[in-house]
Amino acid sequence: MKFPDVMTIPPVPAPPEQSRIPVMFSATGGWGLPLSVAIHTLCLHAGSGRFYDIHIVHDGMDARIIQELNRVAAPFPQVSLSFLQLPEQFRQLFQNGNKNRYSPLAYARLMAGSLFPQYGRIVYLDADTLLAGDVAELYFSNLRGAPAAAAGDGLALWSIEEGTMHPHLEYMGSYLSSPLSYCNSGVLVLDLDQMRRRNLEHRLLQQLRSRPEPFPYPDQDILNIALHGDITPLPPEWNFQFLSWTWDEERIQRLRGTEFENVPSISCGHAWKLLHMVGPEKPWRLPDVPGTIGQFHWILYSFFWWQEAKKLPAFRKELDAISRGLAPLIRRHIHSQQWKLFFSRGHIFRRRRDRIRWLKKVLSILDGRKP
Structure with a gap:
């Protein structure tokens, strides 16, 4: 259309x-x-x-x-x-x-x-x-x-x-x-x-x-x-709501001629002017369900949100408490994914590898290191 x-x-x-x-x-x-x-x-x-x-x-x-x-x-x-x-x-x-x-x-x-x-x-x-x-x-x-x-x-x-x-x-x-x-x-x-x-x-x-x-x-x-x-x-x-791990040529082709045509390039280049973290996976919440921490939206939202949150003097008590709660959960999830990586092939291997890489970036931000 x-x-x-x-x-x-x-x-x-x-x-x-x-x-x-x-x-x-x-x-x-x-x-x-x-x-x-x-x-x-x-x-x-x-x-x-x-x-x-x-x-x-x-x-x-x-x-x-x-x-x-x-x-x-x-x-x-x-x-x-x-x-x-x-x-x-x-x-x-x-x-x-x-x-x-x-x-x-x-x-x-x-x-x-x-x-x-x-x-x-x-x-x-x-x-x-x-x-x-x-x-x-x-x-x-x-x-x-x-x-x-x-x-x-x-x-x-x-x-x-x-x-x-x-x-x-x-x-x-x-x-x-x-x-x-x-x-x-x-x-x-x-x-x-x-x-x-x-x-x-x-x-x-x-x-x-x-x-x-x-x-x-x-x-x-x-x-x-x-x-x-x-x-x-x-x-x-x-109002960028369209984060993704990757954009293959088939997906890009489907968006040609629509208002979303530029979404893949904006996503890959992090070129949005406003990122909207839609959905239930909010990075400032401790996950209610253990699997949430592995959801790609939660991971990517967390990467971008925590970079800004860590700069704030306000709400320091709340931010430190959430950070302390998240860090061990992320470490456990990384170890779990690294173990599974040995038995993964093809697109599953690539997806797990990307998840581990981004989780490590989030963890480095929570630990006060440069991602």
């Missing part, structure tokens, strides 16, 4: 009246640590001559976590950090959401126009992201008249690679005329002025209220349904 060309985002010098870059996160207190790393990477890549207003929407964040987050931004004079507790009237709007998996904060991005009336445009970022580029570049995206910009979701790439529709996209086919255009809602550029003029918050809420049972990915599904055909695609490097 041929996709429309994704937009390019050339660096645009900001005129004086556009020198402030508003960015929104929403997170519970339990996400304070990954949020601090996301903010840290945003600050590191913030350009000079602009001011970055970072707003954290929360549900009653502990004062100590707020203090630690402020420590992250303190060395950067061009960055301000502010905290907004989700108003009770907004919380009540989302009571039919999937309470077991998602808090009302998951829907806060849909209400950004009301939460931040002072802005005409805002960037929304999930807390499980790492910035490798200046978020101002994202903010000045050409939305081509659309109220929102978002990158394609990994489920669409999976469907193209496999030659069959992912089950969730089959489900979304009841609502979307083109399920392969399904977008990821973890990184958004929102034209708040246009959303207010078109009363899009009302349309988004209607989708939420129209179902007695919640959508599997509630805010993301609602956004895709309500704005289907009205979302400008972001380049994949601004």
Whole structure:
């Protein structure tokens, strides 16, 4: 399937009246640590001559976590950090959401126009992201008249690679005329002025209220349904969810002519501008299941995330505790994989060899050595 060309985002010098870059996160207190790393990477890549207003929407964040987050931004004079507790009237709007998996904060991005009336445009970022580029570049995206910009979701790439529709996209086919255009809602550029003029918050809420049972990915599904055909695609490097060990020629060929065409080169060259650590394998969590530590997403996420986390003065107690817990687990897994390597052949040998190599890199970071 041929996709429309994704937009390019050339660096645009900001005129004086556009020198402030508003960015929104929403997170519970339990996400304070990954949020601090996301903010840290945003600050590191913030350009000079602009001011970055970072707003954290929360549900009653502990004062100590707020203090630690402020420590992250303190060395950067061009960055301000502010905290907004989700108003009770907004919380009540989302009571039919999937309470077991998602808090009302998951829907806060849909209400950004009301939460931040002072802005005409805002960037929304999930807390499980790492910035490798200046978020101002994202903010000045050409939305081509659309109220929102978002990158394609990994489920669409999976469907193209496999030659069959992912089950969730089959489900979304009841609502979307083109399920392969399904977008990821973890990184958004929102034209708040246009959303207010078109009363899009009302349309988004209607989708939420129209179902007695919640959508599997509630805010993301609602956004895709309500704005289907009205979302400008972001380049994949601004919401990169597509890490892989290798990209063979057959896989690369399947992506030709699609919005994911550049994904293999971005992945191999680590050339993303924002890495989004989607899925359950989060590098700041001790694995609940022993096999998790061998999952390639967990390994690669850990390599990139811990390099940044180790630079932080904030949350030092939590980071040291997690690091001490992970190191022996990784060592045991490396020894196990090295033993199995002797009995492996072909692609299984190569996969185990790559896993061992990356696990050693992660371990070196945890031990304070250069990977």
